[in-house]
Amino acid sequence: RKEVEQDPGPFNVPEGATVAFNCTYSNSASQSFFWYRQDCRKEPKLLMSVYSSGNEDGRFTAQLNRASQYISLLIRDSKLSDSATYLCVVLGGDSSYKLIFGSGTRLLVRP
Amino acid sequence: DGGITQSPKYLFRKEGQNVTLSCEQNLNHDAMYWYRQDPGQGLRLIYYSQIVNDFQKGDIAEGYSVSREKKESFPLTVTSAQKNPTAFYLCASSILPSGGGRMNTEAFFGQGTRLTVV
Numbered sequence: 492r493k494e495v496e497q498d499p500g501p502f503n504v505p506e507g508a509t510v511a512f513n514c515t516y517s518n519s520a521s522q523s524f525f526w527y528r529q530d531c532r533k534e535p536k537l538l539m540s541v542y543s544s545g546n547e548d549g550r551f552t553a554q555l556n557r558a559s560q561y562i563s564l565l566i567r568d569s570k571l572s573d574s575a576t577y578l579c580v581v582l583g584g585d586s587s588y589k590l591i592f593g594s595g596t597r598l599l600v601r602p
Numbered sequence: 603d604g605g606i607t608q609s610p611k612y613l614f615r616k617e618g619q620n621v622t623l624s625c626e627q628n629l630n631h632d633a634m635y636w637y638r639q640d641p642g643q644g645l646r647l648i649y650y651s652q653i654v655n656d657f658q659k660g661d662i663a664e665g666y667s668v669s670r671e672k673k674e675s676f677p678l679t680v681t682s683a684q685k686n687p688t689a690f691y692l693c694a695s696s697i698l699p700s701g702g703g704r705m706n707t708e709a710f711f712g713q714g715t716r717l718t719v720v
Contacts, residue, residue, distance in 0.1 A: 522699055522707075523699070523707045523708075525708050525709075532690075533713075533714075534692055534711035534712065534713050534714050535645070535692070535711055536711070537708045537709075537710075540708060578644065578645070580709070582699070582707055588633060588650075588652060588698055588699065589647060589650060589658075589660070590633075590635055590647070590650075590694070590696065590709050591647065592637070592644050592645040592646075592647075593644060594643065594644030595644050
């Protein structure tokens, strides 16, 4: 089993749609969780950190469920510019502090 | 400006040659990471380091070597033992969690090095 697993995608949605990405992680001791965005042939950039209480940044909402070891990202009112690959990232829970990336979910927002 | 710099952006090498990719950060981060990304794939961890003069293997360390002689620098050498070295290589850095805290531990990335072996 992979340490971090994501929906494989791709997701193809119309502008204005709401889309949700899911991610599960295997290490119950993991400490920190993030969503990154990666555009084609570019480096990943932080979209948002994910906190236990859930957090929102404009059209983006992230949720963490520690009991189920599950992270989600919700994008409301999708824009063409949201088209990218979304990466779920987990900071390892042991003393090694490895940053483990999911394989990413590709989103294509169409006009 | 603080940041993380990888060089070169593009690199071409002949098969059988070792090549070293540079990664420098001036963010005063303790942790540094090297990832490999193949087309259409996710990031796979090659090596990581939490402190000067110490580093650990990631999931795909075979055929690679690193050093961490300075806090700011974490160069990656792709050796001739790496069977399929052509890929996009990404370096990242972050602070380490302190005590029970976990805030601001996100990683910052360099722009990457595209290595092509011919």
